[in-house]
Structure formats: structure tokens, C-alpha cells
Amino acid sequence: MDGTAYDGPRRRESDGETGRLxxxxxxxxxxxxxxxxxxxxxxxxxxxxxxxxxxxxxxxxxxxxxxxxxxxxxxxxxxxxxxxxxxxxxxxxxxxxxxxxxxxxxxxxxxxxxxxxxxxxxxxxxxxxxxxxxxxxxxxxxxxxxxxxxxxxxxxxxxxxxxxxxxxxxxxxxxxxxxxxxxxxxxxxxxxxxxxxxxxxxxxxxxxxxxxxxDEAEIRDLALRPPTLYDPAGDGLLRIITVSRLSWEKNLGAVIDIATRLRARGLRFRWDILGDGEERETLRRRIAQEGLDDVCMLRGTTPNPFPYVRAADLYVQTSIREGYGLGVQEARILGVPCVVSDIAAFREQIRDGETGYLCADVDAFVERMAELAAHPERRRAMSERLGREPAVxxxxxxxxxxxxxxxxxxxx
Known part of the structure; x- marks a missing residue:
């Protein structure tokens, strides 16, 4: 890169000699x-x-x-x-x-x-x-x-x-x-x-x-590999997962609010959060303050989150904004019902009440997640619908x- 001032794009002709660009x-x-x-x-x-x-x-x-x-x-x-x-x-x-x-x-x-x-x-x-x-x-x-x-x-x-x-x-x-x-x-x-x-x-x-x-086939193949980060088995618990960068727009503080209220209802669950970012320490402190260390787990990053997503009963995303939502797309590929915030990007992906739920606030998340916890047959129906529709x-x-x-x- 030379030291001249920016004066517009530099163009060249593509030779396309062998098709290898x-x-x-x-x-x-x-x-x-x-x-x-x-x-x-x-x-x-x-x-x-x-x-x-x-x-x-x-x-x-x-x-x-x-x-x-x-x-x-x-x-x-x-x-x-x-x-x-x-x-x-x-x-x-x-x-x-x-x-x-x-x-x-x-x-x-x-x-x-x-x-x-x-x-x-x-x-x-x-x-x-x-x-x-x-x-x-x-x-x-x-x-x-x-x-x-x-x-x-x-x-x-x-x-x-x-x-x-x-x-x-x-x-x-x-x-x-x-x-x-x-x-x-x-x-x-x-x-x-x-x-x-x-x-x-x-x-x-x-x-x-x-x-x-x-690549749907690759994701399904990776999901069958042995987990190395933690054991995703639930031992009778409702298994909830979120895969996300830990940043403010992902609104992960809502996860703690939701988890607190679900536990107050007597729901037995474990919520695994995969990802890292600048909000990690803030989330860790809030989890400790609310006494949620035994149900909300900050698992860090992994190059292969798919065995954990596949093992989950629910995929949850509380973002206040998304361009599209890659984690939701990957959960759909693996047939995991999604409970997500009601934002435009997720409306492109989730049919409310059919393949998951769109939630306007914490109250809606709590109600919908409690409903799906109590009715595994509804989760199975959502999973079957996800298996029949294209995700890519x-x-x-x-x-x-x-x-x-x-x-x-x-x-x-």
C-alpha cells in the first residue's frame, strides 16, 4: 500500500486466464x-x-x-x-x-x-x-x-x-x-x-x-461429533441453549431476568450460553448475584457448538437487533424449536406458533418457554415442521x- 492520498478506487482488468481468480x-x-x-x-x-x-x-x-x-x-x-x-x-x-x-x-x-x-x-x-x-x-x-x-x-x-x-x-x-x-x-x-x-x-x-x-450437511455431521466442552445431557432438566456473542445488542441481561422467573415457577432447567465478548464479566456477576450459578452456565466459545444445540430442547435468542441471526438459522437446521425476540430479522426465520415463538418482552419469553416445557409434544411438532422447511x-x-x-x- 503506497502513501498517496485516497483518490478513488484502483481498477484492474481481470484476465480470467484459467477461471482461477x-x-x-x-x-x-x-x-x-x-x-x-x-x-x-x-x-x-x-x-x-x-x-x-x-x-x-x-x-x-x-x-x-x-x-x-x-x-x-x-x-x-x-x-x-x-x-x-x-x-x-x-x-x-x-x-x-x-x-x-x-x-x-x-x-x-x-x-x-x-x-x-x-x-x-x-x-x-x-x-x-x-x-x-x-x-x-x-x-x-x-x-x-x-x-x-x-x-x-x-x-x-x-x-x-x-x-x-x-x-x-x-x-x-x-x-x-x-x-x-x-x-x-x-x-x-x-x-x-x-x-x-x-x-x-x-x-x-x-x-x-x-x-x-x-452447509446444512456439514452442520448435521458436526452435530453428531462427541461434545468436548461439557456434557449436554440434561438429566431430566429442560435444556435451553443460546449461542451468541456476549455484547449489549444481544440483550443477554434478559436471559437472567427470564431464568429468575422460570426458577420462581419451579421449572427445572439448565441454560447453557456459548460465546464470549465484552459483556461476559457483567453477566457473570449478575448470575452470581441472582444465585443462578447452578442453572445459567457461561460456557465460552467452541469451534463446534452443534452437538450442544442438537441436544437442546429450546434455542433462545433475546437480541434487540440482528442483521439475520446465524445462531437461529443453525438451530432451525438441527430442528430445535426457537423462542426469540420479536424483531424483523427473526420474523424472516420463525413462523410464530409453528416453528417457534416470537416474544415482545420478558413476560412473553417466560410464558412461552414455560408452555413448551409443560408440553413436549408441542416441541416435537415444531421440530418436525422445521425438518420439512428449508433453512438455507x-x-x-x-x-x-x-x-x-x-x-x-x-x-x-
Missing amino acids: RIAVCAYLWNWGGSDIASIRIARLLQAQGHDVTLLVPDSGSLVEAMIPEGLETFRFGADNRFARLCGAFRLTAADRTPLLRVARKILHLCSGRRRYLPYDYAVRHLTGLPEREFDVVLDTEGYGHVNTALCARLACARRATWVHSVELDWMKGAYPYLRDFDRIYCVSETVRRGFDARYPELSDRTQVLYNPV DDASQRRLLSFVNGEEHDER
């Missing part, structure tokens, strides 16, 4: 979040098509090495000074976030507009550790909110696309100046696409839905592959 996948990979997993699955999908895939990830935090498929070349890029790291939203220690640097970044932020975002412009000029090559295709699989989108707009390629995973579009303010340089703007659900098009109608002709790529939309993956291969495909 050079593709850069720019991801984040800080934990086992849904967008991280989806990014890796995209890379694997493209590898399986015979393409030469390079993974670009920031050097911040502890990269989960187990997420990276064998044979996938990976570059961990950084920046050559603290101010560039701050501008690019890399992780920094508190000592590195000096008042002077924060004020300087704030000035650049305030001087930015819809055509330029000066903090990212500065950060891109100071990135290090990037490959010195051109690509046929560049995919920014989760870059909004930090410098990845600006980087992908700068890399020389024939085609580029970005992938929006969140309904919270305030994250896009810094990325917006670069979006005009992308040929495709993928949205992880119809919910996200509708919100994006309403906010940025001038870009709506570039949007398409790209659902999380999921292959058409969106075909649209992605069509774009990667340079074929026109305007179906939305």
Missing part, C-alpha cells in the same frame, strides 16, 4: 461472532470453487486461529503509528488513546462529510503488512465501522463488494464515502436491505441480499458466485 476477503475475526463465521464460510466457499483466496484481517486483539481454514493465506495488517491505529478503529490500550490523539481524530471526524471520511483516509495511507499484489475480486465481508471498507476501496481489483450485517446503519457513516466505489452492496437479510435502501436510495441499485452461507437460501450464494465470476446478475 485472485480474491481478497477482508474480515475482522475478533471472536466467534456471526459475521466472523460468515466471513470464513465465504472464504471456504470461494476456495471450493478453485479460486486463489487471500484473507486480510486487522492485527488487533487475538485472532481466533482455529477459524482459519487450512491452506488459506492470511495477512494480518496493522498501521505504522498510534494515530493511524486510532483513526482506523484498531484496538488500542487505554494508554495509547491519549487525549491529544482523541482530539485530533475528533477534528478529522468533524471535518469529514459524505464524500470523504478523513480518519479512514489517514489510516489507509499508513497501513502495513498488506500483500503487494492486485486482485480480480475484493470482498469486504464485515468492514463497516472501521478501516476495512476504505482499504477495500483502495485495493486494485476488477470487481469489489461489501457485505452489511447490521440493521444499525449509523455504523455506515464513516464507510459511506467509499460505498460508491463498490460494484455490489450485499445485505445479510431482506430486513437489512430494506433499511439500507431507505437510508441510501442513491445506492439501492447496487444492493442484493446475501444470506449467511451455511442457495439462490443468494449463486448470486455471489455470479458476481465473482464477472457475470451479470441483477436479480435482487
